[in-house]
Amino acid sequence: MxxxxxxxxxxxxxxxxxxxxxxxxxxxxxxxxxxxxxxxxxxxxxxxxxxxxxxxxxxxxxxxxxxxxxxxxxxxxxxxxxxxxxxxxxxxxxxxxxxxxxxxxxxxxxxxxxxxxxxxxxxxxxxxxxxxxxxxxxxxxxxxxxxxxxxxxxxxxxxxxxxxxxxxxxxxxxxxxxxxxxxxxxxxxxxxxxxxxxxxxxxxxxxxxxxxxYATRVDMASHDEVGQLARDFNRLAVALERNEQMRRDFMADISHELRTPLGVLNGELEALEDGVRPMTRQSLHSLQAEVATLNKLVCDLYDLSLADAGAMTHRPVPVDLAGVLQASLASFRSRLAEAGIALELRLDARALVVAADARRLGQLFGNLLENAVRYTDAGGTLRVAARCEGSAVVVEFCDSAPGVAPEHLPRLFDRFYRVEASRNRASGGAGLGLAISRRIVEAHHGEISAHASVLGGLCIAMRFALLAADASQQGGPA
Structure with a gap:
């Protein structure tokens, strides 16, 4: 009873x-x-x-x-x-x-x-x-x-x-x-x-x-503990509503991102199987490109899951940040040239030594360069600068038009967030690159922010702690 x-x-x-x-x-x-x-x-x-x-x-x-x-x-x-x-x-x-x-x-x-x-x-x-x-x-x-x-x-x-x-x-x-x-x-x-x-x-x-x-809100104007509870509840409801919307967007975006290369792969394989398209180096290169796209998407999702769990692997050792940056730029020069984007590199004359994982730094710079290639109009400019400011190393990636509206800047580093909502845009990605970039910077106890660029586009700024000269010598080569 x-x-x-x-x-x-x-x-x-x-x-x-x-x-x-x-x-x-x-x-x-x-x-x-x-x-x-x-x-x-x-x-x-x-x-x-x-x-x-x-x-x-x-x-x-x-x-x-x-x-x-x-x-x-x-x-x-x-x-x-x-x-x-x-x-x-x-x-x-x-x-x-x-x-x-x-x-x-x-x-x-x-x-x-x-x-x-x-x-x-x-x-x-x-x-x-x-x-x-x-x-x-x-x-x-x-x-x-x-x-x-x-x-x-x-x-x-x-x-x-x-x-x-x-x-x-x-x-x-x-x-x-x-x-x-x-x-x-x-x-x-x-x-x-x-x-x-x-x-x-x-x-x-x-x-x-x-x-x-998730649209539920509590209308309460009191300033006591119960009023604070109501305000905290409203903030929780807003966060849950946003997360739910992001989840739905993610399901739509990720299904599209997976469907596109899988559809291309399926079409290419059927064409090869039916003899419509001959087995040539060009056809194999097309298949390999789609596989690479799928692999990058899966790797990005895996990195994000590791970052959320606090298990992103990195081994910080004294690293010459300027060397890692130049190596990343070298791998993207041809793509920047094909996109009609001029590259400007400004490096400080002093040694830019930080405690970092060179592989993760390369991944960070690669994501930012990929973002610049995708969203900078042809004929534009990408300016990369690294300098010392007190006890920190500041790295900036500033590109030209198009810019980003101020209301979008605080959310650029959210996962699956894209300023361009259309999934049919050729340059549109899954919206994971900047989210992974923030996780890498935070794993290195650094800071990352986005603001309007003087060139008319977007500027991504990062700060890392600068190692002293004696510390970098004790650490050995990167």
Whole structure:
């Protein structure tokens, strides 16, 4: 049987409400305990004050009756009258002579709880239950203790007025506690809904995004942590949408790039098989060119996969960058000449020694030269420069028209990205060369960027750390 688990809103509401209930109950019980102890202590304190005021009258009565307690032994009415406030002896005698005189009210119950003990702590009159812990006061005559007055302390509220007062206080405490719990429940409900509403929006948007709706966005203007979560979600959605579009473009581009040479190969082989085309050196060269195109595409994809996994192989050793650059240019001179592109080479007179893998540098320069051959108009110019700038070597590949619009520059190094979207353009490639170039530069801890060229086209600039002369000598030849 499926059990429904409470959501985060219910959990937060219950947590806040339970905390509030616990705090209110603890405060109410503590207030009741404090009130009970304080109220009883207050009553006992008042009773002690009343006994303290009656001690002189009790001693006077003791002396007036021959320094003996027999006059009051087991005579509770007379004992009670001794507690009546009296200032002088006349009033004392009047009190003793007039048993029916009205006594002032005793709200503390001290009369009923008071006990008279003689000097030997023997019971004389009053409350019969005298406990060892009961507070007691001495009755002294000329410094000699002739008796004791003890009082049984209040341990619970028993008088009807006191009980009513205590009950009213308890009812008020529990009423305030109930109101506090109700307010806490309302606040907890509001907090759970208000605070978790944006989280719920992000959760719902996440479900739609996971289902493939990459256009999902969360509209939230708050500047707290939830707002930051929403902004991060939107950036994630944008990245996923772009990656999905790139994936689709890649599938279309790569299928086209593979279909073209495979179609040519299939047609050439069928023509050879049917005898339509003779087996000549030219036909073999055509087949070999298509195979080379396929091989380069597969190798580029393999290099990108290695770079993404952080496993691109390279062995950095001290390398003369100018020598690698001249070797790459030498292999492309004929193609540049066939395309009608003039080549300009500007090398710094100082040694351009960097820690690099010469094979990977050759691949990097080859990709950039291939890009220049494909996208530079005939009659244009390619200027290659390498120079020292402080502790770095700067290499630039700048070509002439056509240029690249500024909005395309930040994405030139993305895989499968091409400024020319048409797959029918003769010069269009798979869009992997610059992506691989960036991975090679980053593997050598360098930097690569693209900006407009002064010649009217595109300029690719790279920076590599320059090795000191002594370090290059210790490393040996490249």
């Amino acid at each position: 499926l059990r429904l688990k409470p959501g985060i809103t219910a959990k937060l509401f219950l947590a806040v409400l339970a905390t509030a209930v616990f705090v209110v109950m603890a405060m109410t019980l503590a207030a009741q305990w404090s009130f009970s102890r304080g109220f009883l202590g207050y009553i006992n304190e008042l009773a002690g004050e009343r006994l303290e005021a009656a001690r002189p009258r009790i001693v006077q009565a003791y002396l007036a009756h021959g320094a003996s307690w027999d006059f009051v032994r087991n005579d509770r009415p007379r004992w009670f009258r001794l507690f009546r406030p009296a200032v002088g002896a006349d009033e004392l005698q009047s009190s003793l002579a007039n048993p029916g005189a009205r006594q002032p009210s005793d709200l503390t119950g001290a009369l009923l709880r008071a006990t008279l003990l003689d000097a030997e702590m023997q019971f004389v009159v009053g409350h019969p239950d005298v406990r060892p812990q009961s507070p007691r006061w001495p009755l002294q005559v000329n410094g000699t203790t002739v008796g004791w007055v003890a009082i049984a302390p209040f341990e619970t509220v028993s008088a009807a007025g006191d009980v009513r007062f205590a009950q009213s206080q308890f009812r008020a405490s529990w009423t305030m506690g109930a109101v506090s719990v109700l307010l806490a429940a309302l606040i907890a409900l509001w907090a759970a809904r208000a605070l978790l509403r944006p989280v719920r929006q992000v959760a719902e948007a996440t479900h739609r995004l996971a289902a493939g709706d």
